[in-house]
Amino acid sequence: MNIASFSADDFNVFKIDGLEPRMDALKVQIQPKLQALGEHFSQQLSVMTGEEMFPHVAKHARRKVNPPNDTWVAFAANSRGYKMMPHFQIGLWETHMFIWFAVIYEAPNKVEIGRHLEQNAKQLIKNIPSHYVWSMDHTKPEVIPHDGLSVDDLNSMFNRLQTVKKAEILCGIRISREEAIQLNDDDFIKTINDAFEHLLPLYKLK
Template identity: 75%
Template structure:
């Protein structure tokens, strides 16, 4: 497995849609495809659902270049946005490993209810160093450490009641740390993160 290097993160400094897309296709997609092949098999074995890898193609973009990119894993060959799914990807500043339920998912409300009912269990099973996001298009996160049960429940209620609400849980690896990880170290780190996130997936 290839490691990520500084120039991979610097792709997001390239101005213009065409230039950035070309760099993403040349430099980043092959690495995401390799991770996709490896982790679709691992996640299939660990979740009991056949998982398919989907490298983000950013096909709808006509002007704004993407600020991040990823490979997603879902139990659906055709797409992942409608399903609870996993992601590995990068922004200019960090790598991310997520379990995600985004706004397109039709079972969002039921999943939000299940999370709310199991708030204490979720609090206990997610490690302190993990983070939450309420919007996959923004890099800002909420640390799990220090979140009260009430704060968790309020995020889970929002998932049920707000049409555009999303919830993501996982880890961010700052680029300075990410570039020091060998390919094998990276695979181990991602694998460990998924091990902590699979129980969330199974709740859904």
């Protein structure tokens, strides 16, 4: 299956009003691309992590009224689901695409992960590229630039992951819609590869 970069039409799906019309467009327009990304990068991430990684394309099945504002494919070492595991994501909002390492609130071992992250904060502050960003809520597009963060800033986020029930931590890159639609297919794959290589040390700290 060929991997195609995201197009303007893909981003425009999130301008469609109504749950059913937007979901129909997601299924036709975006999900085949996410499935192709899932097949390709699950193999690659399996090699990188040393664990069998399974792709999970977001179904948005719980939505009854509000249409989704973003969509993604997630990769986790579990064939049945990803939300309870540290995982990777590739996806898009109307304004940008994202590539994440993510630990979201359903993960039962958040406290342990947060502790490992805290123990390695000094290393992470140096090794994560300055243009990367952090998020503490996967449902919102707002991010915190890594550039300018101190070790104390990182530890504050990592401590929150350990102490707040609904806390989450995500790290990765966001690429504006304008930049994303300019990427040819080869550059698109290279960009994702590069992001996963930089995010792999975070995954290894789980």
